[in-house]
Amino acid sequence: MKKTLSLSAPEERGQAWRVLRRVIAENGRAHLRGYAVAVVCLVLVALSTAFLAWIMRDVIDQIFVAGNRAVLFSLPVAVFLSFLVRGFATYGQGVILARIGNDVVARYQRRLFEHLTSLSVGYFNRTRSAQLAARINQNVSGVRDTLNLTVTSIARDLLTLIFLVFAMIWQDWVLSLIALTAGPPIAIMIARLSRKLRKATRQSVDLNARVLGAMQETVQGIHVVKAFTMEAGLQDRTETLIRAAEERSNRIATITERSGPVTETVAGLAVAAVIAWSGYRAIVYGTSPGAMFAFITALLLAYDPARRLARLQVQLERALVNAQMIYEILDETPEQADRSGTVPLRVANGEVRFEDVRFGYHPGEPVLRGLSFTAPAGRTTALVGASGGGKTTVLALLERFYDPEAGRILIDGQDIAGVQQSSLRRQISYVPQHPTLFEGTIRDNIRFGRPEASDAEVEDAARRAQAEEFILAAPLGYDTPVGENGLTLSGGQRQRLSIARALLRDAPILVLDEATSALDSRSEALVQRALDEAMRERTVIVVAHRLSTVRHAEQILVVDRGRIAEHGSHDELMARPGGLYARLNAMRPDTVEDDEAQEARARVS
Structure with missing residues (x-):
């Protein structure tokens, strides 16, 4: 189970950076060539954008002020070519990053499915399947978004801003200092918003997973919902979850958009100051209008990448939270993993033996209390008893869905804890209830x-x-x-x-867990006949509540409170007055029928 801890701001930042490094380490090398081409395209976008700001000075001074006809063709063509380069470069990086992103999502979907199938049954008993599916569906894009945001922000927005700032400084360093005063206030404000957003995003993901989980469970159990007229109650419960999820989403929107007014206000003051100062110099000192226009063009073009970079931390926090929640699943360790040095199970006869096996699903709540028995090879062993006695747990331990706390389980003398799980399960045919x-x-x-x-x-x-x-x-x-x-x-x-x-x-071992409990009278008789044939020359362990299905078993084990209370054939156990098996038969006399009665009932059906 994962522990939920309250982390300090430095710890949370460190955790975010660890996730980011892990994402890049796991995916960067596989897509190095694609990212290299995308980065080239993004650099071209940045250069062409900066070139537009730089060339505006000549456009104003040479064409509109000096009236130079010699550049009347070359300068417009240069502007057109810069737009053309930027258009194709934008298309190229968009397609490449989309394909890489789709491949990353597909890779993590494969990893998740492979990892989930390797996890123990206990993990799925602790985790609601509907919420797990919803969480995976919602979070798997976090890795893609983390990569794409990192690449586009560095290769496009950061480089564009750097080139444009260089163009601004080249034009006028004093105006550049005035414009850059907007940076520190915006950075401080974004840093304060990030921690709030991280917490709200995780809460939103969990709530949305619960909403989707509730809907999925309702759809899967629609027959029960309608049969018990549960619609109103489930609607009220789901409505509460939806309202909570909506409130979290609204809070995320509030936090995310809170940067807008501050950014616009500070940037607006900077732009207004630049226009006022440059206008004053043009009027008083006769400064070239081309230089002023080029500077303002660079400043306005720099605003968009600067605004995106200001919001980058906010967007990256959301993507990293999603990526981190995916890694929490991928980092789950299978509880029944193969030990080092395991060997394939080799079954010659198929004898199954439990030796003083102890097990409980929860600490302090034992289910099996020193259970021991032997299921002879090629014979049928039936487990009967009251519900909750541990019969189905025996089958789960035999399949190694769980490991016993103490004792051993042997197949032909081989401890199943020391054999490969895949080879163990290939030797067992399983029919669930x-x-x-x-x-x-x-x-x-x-x-x-x-x-x-x-x-x-x-x-x-x-x-x-x-x-x-x-x-x-x-x-x-x-x-x-x-x-x-x-x-x-x-x-x-x-x-x-x-x-x-x-x-x-x-397989040489056949495990039947209430295999005929879902059948009607006619099907039960037909399938029982088929099972009788399938049981021949196999080791069969069958759990049953219908005692009629096990009365011909060579060995019947009565399981009571995690131990074998009685064992023997049907006739031997019935010959014990006051025995537990005899009492079970007395409580359910209608379940004991011989083969002739079953066949007669099948013919009537």
Whole structure:
């Protein structure tokens, strides 16, 4: 978890500079050639702008005062060429920086996705997915903006200002001193605004992420929202967030635009003083009007880059806050990262053993309290018990979604903490309680089980999962899009596709977490028959509340408060009067049915 600390102004400035250096270090070398060409274009823009101010002296003195016909063609052509160069240079730098910026955004999107998929399940349990997605979407452009602002400000605005100031000094150093008195007051004012803006920007990003997260969650749960008439309550809650986000955005606008009146006032006083002084000298001392016009032209042309540079720190602060929030995600360390020296898991038989495993999701709240058992290779082991006893946690630890606090988990005698995670998960087929489908077609979703599988293997897995009937009835068969998270399919159909995915994986260990809980009576009977076939010659660990689905397991483990309370076959456990398993059966007698009853029910359906 990240700690939120109140930083002093020097610490915040140091943090901002560290982010800026990191952005440049990570992206500068990859785009060095593009930035070099863009900088050349920006230098041409700066030079052509300064040239326009410089040439105005000759335009006024030679054409309008001296009436020199010899320059009547050359000077206008020179002005036209300077505009032409500036136009093409502006176009070139705009296109190049846009392409570099788009590439930077794409690179960070790839990095974020790759990094997010490497993070542990615990991170996503702590972080709301809707807010995480909204935050990424809002912040990922911060790196691009940081780079582009830095390049354009230095190569265009700073150089333009330097060239124009040089032209001003060349024309009249006294007037230049008068004009430059506007700089210090504006710099002091901008420095005071930056710290306020940094805090307001971070608050605004967080609030906007919460607003987008609330909207996304409402859309995803729209059936529940309407079923429980939650519209008014959610609207009130979201309205509060929207008002807070609006208030933060208004504060950012106020802080950002606060520099405008001060900048305009100070700059206006400087320009007015220049005009008054130069006019006085022209009237009293007969100073050349060309020099005065050239100076005022340079001063007015310098105003825009000076104003942009004055606002640079404000804009850069906002971009750096966004970039920093992206790095906070990228700097998250995977909790279940492979240790050094890990080796691939090699499964010969598939025996799974838990040895005195202890684990809790939160400190001081244990879920497993010294749990030990062995799931024999090639046999079915069922975990049953009351909700909250730790059954699903066993599966999560076996997949290494979490690491135990104490004890070991072994597969064929190999401690899974010392093997490569990818090799571990390739040896396990997993069917979750709540099926998850992804954007794409039915065929795509089944093939996730084994990407290199052929179409024939995909279709065979679907047949064994009793899914082919509804697949062929779909408009495009196996090529039918499933929609967002499979919303175009029923719960039972989604679960059968999830089972087909697991069957296609063909791993030696099969893990079933309430695999038939989402199925109707007919689908449950059909899928159970398919699972019975898939279980042959595999190590199967199944979690179930419906005891009818596990009564034929070779070993049934009754999990109670993080320990194995009872173990044995169905008949052995039922023969223990007053035992926990027998009591569970007594509490849910309707869940215990034999295969014949299930098949009869399927025929009736």
